[in-house]
Amino acid sequence: MSVLTEMRKETKPECYLIKLTVHHILLNGSCGILKNVVSNIFNIKKQITRKHIMKRSIQEWLAVVIAVIITIIALSSVAQAVDFYRGNVENDSTSTSVSQPTNKRIVPKPPKVVATTTLITLEKDMPIRAPGARDGDEDCIEDSTEETDCEGVLRTTIASSTARERIQAQREATLQKLEEQKQAREEKMDERAKKISELRNERIRAYMQRMLARFNAAIQRLSAIADRIDSRIEKLSAQGVNTFEARNSISVAREKILIAEQDTSAAKQKSEEALLSEDPKTSFDEVRAIVSDVVATIKDAHVLLVDAITLLKNSTKDKTSGETNTTTEAE
Numbered sequence: 001m002s003v004l005t006e007m008r009k010e011t012k013p014e015c016y017l018i019k020l021t022v023h024h025i026l027l028n029g030s031c032g033i034l035k036n037v038v039s040n041i042f043n044i045k046k047q048i049t050r051k052h053i054m055k056r057s058i059q060e061w062l063a064v065v066i067a068v069i070i071t072i073i074a075l076s077s078v079a080q081a082v083d084f085y086r087g088n089v090e091n092d093s094t095s096t097s098v099s100q101p102t103n104k105r106i107v108p109k110p111p112k113v114v115a116t117t118t119l120i121t122l123e124k125d126m127p128i129r130a131p132g133a134r135d136g137d138e139d140c141i142e143d144s145t146e147e148t149d150c151e152g153v154l155r156t157t158i159a160s161s162t163a164r165e166r167i168q169a170q171r172e173a174t175l176q177k178l179e180e181q182k183q184a185r186e187e188k189m190d191e192r193a194k195k196i197s198e199l200r201n202e203r204i205r206a207y208m209q210r211m212l213a214r215f216n217a218a219i220q221r222l223s224a225i226a227d228r229i230d231s232r233i234e235k236l237s238a239q240g241v242n243t244f245e246a247r248n249s250i251s252v253a254r255e256k257i258l259i260a261e262q263d264t265s266a267a268k269q270k271s272e273e274a275l276l277s278e279d280p281k282t283s284f285d286e287v288r289a290i291v292s293d294v295v296a297t298i299k300d301a302h303v304l305l306v307d308a309i310t311l312l313k314n315s316t317k318d319k320t321s322g323e324t325n326t327t328t329e330a331e
Contacts (some may be wrong), residue, residue, distance in 0.1 A: 173308040208271045253304035263294040
């Protein structure tokens, strides 16, 4: 009581009301707080005189009223909490008394307060079982009345499986796309190689045609020269000129011209076969050999024709020289 008297002397009446209320809350923990507060309010009201009231301003009285209202609301909530706690304690005591009837007085224990951090750590430490495991299935069956983590595990596994399927599908699509690109590149390369091969074959064919045309032209010129030499031989033989050696060289030259014609036709046929073969390089080796033979044969025929002309000239000179000698001797 000495503390209360000192508090009353030191403080103003409206502040003393608030302090006294807080003091009762700290000392008492029951619903009797409201009764004490009301009695204190009436006591303070008697002490305040009319003169003292007139001295106070309106703002101070508003502050006092607001403080009193807040205090009453806080005390009412505290009283409700205390009543609720007492009701729970009485229910626990009645249940224990029914199960174990004894004459002893049962003192209810306050409930344990579990920290939120402990709950969080327990939730983190709980193992997550796979959906196919037996233990997980049994837990789900046993705890069917309460919420379990089975649905969350199933959702997680389904989500992971769908993610794996999506990744697998993306991987397959990427591989298929790469395969298609590879096939497209191979097709382009094949088309390019085919075009290059066709262009090369066209160039080789054109070159062979030009070369064979030159061979044919040379053979035709040699045949024409041989015909002219034959006609010359006939004229000179009619004049009595010795044309035996010239006839032999012309006959050999005609044989060479005939061989050149045959080789030219063979070269044309072999070149077409080489262009259509899978390995044209080896096939053209034979064509080159035939072409070289044609060139050599044409050169030999040309040499024989030149020899025939030379022999005819020599035979003609010999005849004229012989005739000159006979005329001089006759004279």
